[in-house]
Structure formats: structure tokens, C-alpha cells
Amino acid sequence: MAKKIQEKEEAAMLPIPTLPAIVEAVGAMVAPTYSTAREEYDVTQHQIFNVAENARPKKKVRKKILGINGEPLLDSNNKEQYTTKYIDVNRIGVNLQSLIVKRRVSFMNVSKIQLEANPVTDAEKKLYDMVKKIREDNKISFIEKEVARRMLSELQVAKLWYSEPVEPGYWGDLAPNGKFRMRCKVVSPDLGYKLLPVYDDYGKMIYFGMIYESTRKFSELIGDPNFNGSSVEKDQRFDILSATHIIKFRKARSGETIISTTQNNGWIVESIVKHSYGKIPITYYYKPAPPWAEVQSAIERIETLISNVGDTNDYHASPVFAMFGKVGAKVLEKGEQGKSLQLTGDNADARYITWDQATAAVEFEFKTLMSIVFTGTQTPQMAMEDLKGLGAASGVAYDRIFQDAHLAARDEIDGEYGMSTQRDINLITACAAAINTTLAPAAKTFKIGFDIPIFRINDDSETVALLQKASGGAKLLSQKTAIEYSPLTKNAEEEMAEIKKDEAEKAAAEAFKTKGLINK
Incomplete structure (x- = not known):
């Protein structure tokens, strides 16, 4: 009872009534300013397919209106009548953005991350083993790849750490009295989460908010007298995490009467829970712009170029049979055998009209644009035709060939991804100390780093x-x-x-x- 009173008193010190409005407003200011990353990453949402905004308008064709006899219809002024028809054009999207991200993530090689530490005392050894166990139990080597991909494509992603009860003996000698374990969940905009980090003047995160929708619990649906069985209503939720508390808000459900004020934007408190991690249980990854940002215009030009070539081929790729003068035969039909034409008159002629114009300029522009895209993003061209001329190169030779890609991957690891990964390890260390409180003194001084070997083609x-x-x-x-x-x-x-x-x-x-x- 005394513990619950203490938690309520500590929670009362937080600005609960105004907290949702503040976190939502301040957190939105930190959101990426590059607003079109998700649309550019998804090839189906490229501008080349956007008919409404006339990114690639339909072709306008004006045709004569013909009567029953095949003659043009005339209006009251004895002028030929026309109708306007809109014909859709080729729209060919190219998934270069997702290709750039896939290869960047592969060269980052984050699934091979290795922890580095030098434990000396028994407490440090136990702490180190607990951190490794937490990561192994949550399959972090697989999660890292997803996090890197979402960071590069969505620009925002986070690992949400939470605890759940565990059976006795789960930790063995590492934490004989440990009653819970840590679980990890990936949250991002594409997964339905609006991420709202709040920092102080020194760049330290003081709050982290997540707005999302969730289906109501089955137990709640059973006990709800207003549930009519026609649909499962979703709740709009707002979780706010601090270094001491996890506060859960939600919007009012249909039929639920609450007092909404402008201070809290209509959010009501659902639960307030104090935690003992000592840190905000979230690892936030952020990138201001995607890796393809500087070559986006070149990618859009490639899509336009390929689509234009497709339109040209539709109209001119098939040969046209033209007859001049007096030809003593009907027009050739498909499938006829032993076709022949009888030409009469000095000027009679028949021939196929072929498209002799050279496409060298189109090919040059396409190759130049592709080179700009791959070179500008430090992405290796690894198609079979690109690797065909390399022969039986050794592993060291491939390291030199892919040096630019290795440098780009290292920039990511040495940048935001690496800093956030180190924060993640520090957070797991704090969680391990919260599970086994005897290790808390060691957690304050013991440091665990990490290393990621470069991606190599094995020889x-x-x-x-x-x-x-x-x-x-x-x-x-x-x-x-x-x-x-x-x-x-x-x-x-x-x-x-x-x-x-x-x-x-x-x-x-x-x-x-x-x-x-x-x-x-």
C-alpha cells in the first residue's frame, strides 16, 4: 500500500494534464523534414503513377466523328465534327530507392554485430552474460537488419523495450531472484506509430511519445455493455515514456463520457506505471534524409525516359506496310500464305516503313543517369552483367571493388545508427541491473562496446x-x-x-x- 502511495505521489510531480499536448507539439517539431521518403521508397507510390497531379498526363487525341457511311459528320456550319479522347500513357516505375537501401543495409552487415567488453569481476561477468542473453533471446541480430532498413527508408524507427514475468530459474545463477525478462518490439511510421521524441536544451531525451491504434482487449470487449457485436472498435492510444514512468493515455470510446479540455487534446489517463530501468526504455533511430535524396531527380528522369521509350515503341516499333500508286491486290492479312502483290503503273510501289532513327542519345542519357544514381549513393552495381567481366576475383579484390560501398556503410555505422546502437546496449545493461539489483554498482562503471565486421565475399x-x-x-x-x-x-x-x-x-x-x- 505504501508503495502505491509513493508511486502516485511521484506521478503527481509530472505535468500529467498538459503532457500529451506538449509531447505531441514539441515531438512533431523533431520529425524528419524530408516528408516524401516513404512514397519514394514504395515504387507503387512514385510520381510517375500520379495521374491526378499531371506528373505524367494522359495523351490528348482529337478524332473526327464519322457517320454510318464512314464519312465525317458535319455540324450546322458545315464543318467537320471532332471528339477528344484521352489515352493513358506508359507509366514504368523503377525500384532504385529500395535497391539502394537493400544494398546499403547488406554492406552495413549489422546482423553480424559483436559485443566487446573486458569483464574482470564476477559482477561484471554476470552483467555481460545477462546482456548477451537478453540480446540472444530477442533475436537482436535479426532485428538489427530491420531497424537499419526502416531507418534508411522511413527515417524514424525505435526499439521499444518492456518487461514480462518469467518462470523461476529462467536466469539461473545470473539472477537467481529475477522475476521478469526484457522483450523488444520494433515501432515505426509504417507499422502505424507516430514517434515523438522530446529533448532538453542539451540534446538529452526527456520524454518519448507514441501515438497508435490498437484493438481492445478481449476481456474488455466481454465486459462492455455497449459492444453490439458488429465490429471490434479500435482505441487511439498515446504512450509517453520517461526515465521514471510509463504513462498510457487513450481517446474516449463511443458512448463514453469524459471532460475534454484544450490542455490535454482530449486524451485521458489510462495507467501510470513506475519503472526501475533508470533510462527511457526506448532506443530511437533517426535520419534527416534517405540515402537516395540527392539523386531523386535523376531517378524520376529515368522513369520518365523509360516510359517515353515505351510510348514510342507502342507507336513505331511495329512495321507499317505502305502501298503507292496502283496495286492489284487487297491489303495483306495476318496468317495468309504465299502472299503476292501485282503492281501496275510506273509509280506503283509497296514497302515496309521502318523506324531508322538512332536511339544513341536515349541510351547515352539512360546510362549516364544510372551511373549518377549508383555513384552518387555509393551503391555498387552488382547485376550479373556488371560482374561478368571481373572473372575469378579474390576476396581481397572484391573488397577493393566494393570500397565505396564499404565507406558508405561505415558512415552509417559511425553516425546515427552507431550512436543509437551504443545507447541500446547501455539501456540493456541498465535493464539487466534492474533485474538483478546486486549488479547495479557494476552497471555504473562497466562498459560494453560493439564492433561490426565489414561485409565480405568469402574466399x-x-x-x-x-x-x-x-x-x-x-x-x-x-x-x-x-x-x-x-x-x-x-x-x-x-x-x-x-x-x-x-x-x-x-x-x-x-x-x-x-x-x-x-x-x-
């Missing part, structure tokens, strides 16, 4: 030769370490045992052979 023979060289001679690597890094082994311990077994058998065979020679 097994080259890797094995390098490991053999490093583990012998100058002994830069131990045999065990070399075996662990070898692409040909899965279990270093088992491989070491097999190697020792082989060496023992070989030594026994040599000894037996030597003994036989001596006896002779």
Missing part, C-alpha cells in the same frame, strides 16, 4: 591460407583461434579434438614403422 581458400600463415611461423594466432575463424569448421572444440586424435594416430603409426625397421 575460403584465401582465408584458410591466411589463417595457416598467421597460426604458424611468427605465431600471430593460436591454433584454436585460427580454427574458430576458419570457414570450414563449425565447432572449434570438436575440431581441436579431431586434430589431436589424428596427430596421435599418425605418431603411433610412425613409431610402429620405426620400431619395425629397428627390429630388422
Whole structure:
């Protein structure tokens, strides 16, 4: 009872009545100013398909109105009558934006992230193992790739961390009295969340808001006398997180009477929960502009160019058969065999009209634009035709070929993505200390970093030769370490045992052979 009173007193110190309005207004000011990223990323929403805004208007065709006899109809002024018809044009979208993001994420290689730390005391070792367990249980290596993709394409994404009860013995010796574990959920605009971070004057996040819709709980629907069974109503919710509390708001449901004020924008408090993480349980990733922003105009020109070529081909690609003078035969029909024409008169002629105009200018512009897009975004061209002339290049050679892509990926890791990833690790460390409070002192000083190896095209023979060289001679690597890094082994311990077994058998065979020679 005393604990609940304390939580209510602490919550009362927060500006609850005005908090939704403040977070919504201030958080919206931090939102990305590049407002068209999501439409540009989705090829089906490209401007080339936007008929309403005349990005690529329909073709206007004026035709004569013909009568029953095939003659033009005349109006009261004895002038030919015309009708206007609008014919849709080719609209070909190119998914270069999503291709740029896919390759950028692949070269970031975030699924291979590795934690780095040097635990000394037992408390630090336990803390480190708890952090690794939390990440492994939440499949963070897979989530990282989704987060990177959404950050580059949607410009906003966050990892929401929350706790749930756990059965006894879940943590083992790491946290014998641990009663809950941490779970991770990815939230982003495309997933239906409006993300609203609020910072102080020094850039420190003090609140984080999320506006979203959710289906009401089944237990609530059963106990609701106003539910008529025709539909499952969705609630509009607003969660606000701070370093001490999680406050949940919602808009009034149909038939529910509340007092709405201009201060809270109609939001009512649903629950106030105090947490013990010591940090806002959210990791926010943000990017001011997508990686294709500087070449967006070139991509739009490529789509227009390809669509124009499609229109030209529709009208001129098929040959036209023209007859001049007096031709003694009907027009050739499709499928007729042994066709022939009888031409009479000196000026009679028949021929196919073909399109002889060169397309070199179109091809040059297309290739130039594609080069601008890929070079401007540091994206490698990895189609089969692009790689065909490289031959059997080694792994090191490919590293040099893809150096520009590696630099772009490293810029992302060294920038916002890397900073947010470090914040995420620090948050998980704080959560681990909240689960096992005896580790709280260690969590204040113990630091866990991370490293992400560069994306490489593996060359097994080259890797094995390098490991053999490093583990012998100058002994830069131990045999065990070399075996662990070898692409040909899965279990270093088992491989070491097999190697020792082989060496023992070989030594026994040599000894037996030597003994036989001596006896002779």
C-alpha cells in the first residue's frame, strides 16, 4: 500500500494534464523534414503513377466523328465534327530507392554485430552474460537488419523495450531472484506509430511519445455493455515514456463520457506505471534524409525516359506496310500464305516503313543517369552483367571493388545508427541491473562496446591460407583461434579434438614403422 502511495505521489510531480499536448507539439517539431521518403521508397507510390497531379498526363487525341457511311459528320456550319479522347500513357516505375537501401543495409552487415567488453569481476561477468542473453533471446541480430532498413527508408524507427514475468530459474545463477525478462518490439511510421521524441536544451531525451491504434482487449470487449457485436472498435492510444514512468493515455470510446479540455487534446489517463530501468526504455533511430535524396531527380528522369521509350515503341516499333500508286491486290492479312502483290503503273510501289532513327542519345542519357544514381549513393552495381567481366576475383579484390560501398556503410555505422546502437546496449545493461539489483554498482562503471565486421565475399581458400600463415611461423594466432575463424569448421572444440586424435594416430603409426625397421 505504501508503495502505491509513493508511486502516485511521484506521478503527481509530472505535468500529467498538459503532457500529451506538449509531447505531441514539441515531438512533431523533431520529425524528419524530408516528408516524401516513404512514397519514394514504395515504387507503387512514385510520381510517375500520379495521374491526378499531371506528373505524367494522359495523351490528348482529337478524332473526327464519322457517320454510318464512314464519312465525317458535319455540324450546322458545315464543318467537320471532332471528339477528344484521352489515352493513358506508359507509366514504368523503377525500384532504385529500395535497391539502394537493400544494398546499403547488406554492406552495413549489422546482423553480424559483436559485443566487446573486458569483464574482470564476477559482477561484471554476470552483467555481460545477462546482456548477451537478453540480446540472444530477442533475436537482436535479426532485428538489427530491420531497424537499419526502416531507418534508411522511413527515417524514424525505435526499439521499444518492456518487461514480462518469467518462470523461476529462467536466469539461473545470473539472477537467481529475477522475476521478469526484457522483450523488444520494433515501432515505426509504417507499422502505424507516430514517434515523438522530446529533448532538453542539451540534446538529452526527456520524454518519448507514441501515438497508435490498437484493438481492445478481449476481456474488455466481454465486459462492455455497449459492444453490439458488429465490429471490434479500435482505441487511439498515446504512450509517453520517461526515465521514471510509463504513462498510457487513450481517446474516449463511443458512448463514453469524459471532460475534454484544450490542455490535454482530449486524451485521458489510462495507467501510470513506475519503472526501475533508470533510462527511457526506448532506443530511437533517426535520419534527416534517405540515402537516395540527392539523386531523386535523376531517378524520376529515368522513369520518365523509360516510359517515353515505351510510348514510342507502342507507336513505331511495329512495321507499317505502305502501298503507292496502283496495286492489284487487297491489303495483306495476318496468317495468309504465299502472299503476292501485282503492281501496275510506273509509280506503283509497296514497302515496309521502318523506324531508322538512332536511339544513341536515349541510351547515352539512360546510362549516364544510372551511373549518377549508383555513384552518387555509393551503391555498387552488382547485376550479373556488371560482374561478368571481373572473372575469378579474390576476396581481397572484391573488397577493393566494393570500397565505396564499404565507406558508405561505415558512415552509417559511425553516425546515427552507431550512436543509437551504443545507447541500446547501455539501456540493456541498465535493464539487466534492474533485474538483478546486486549488479547495479557494476552497471555504473562497466562498459560494453560493439564492433561490426565489414561485409565480405568469402574466399575460403584465401582465408584458410591466411589463417595457416598467421597460426604458424611468427605465431600471430593460436591454433584454436585460427580454427574458430576458419570457414570450414563449425565447432572449434570438436575440431581441436579431431586434430589431436589424428596427430596421435599418425605418431603411433610412425613409431610402429620405426620400431619395425629397428627390429630388422
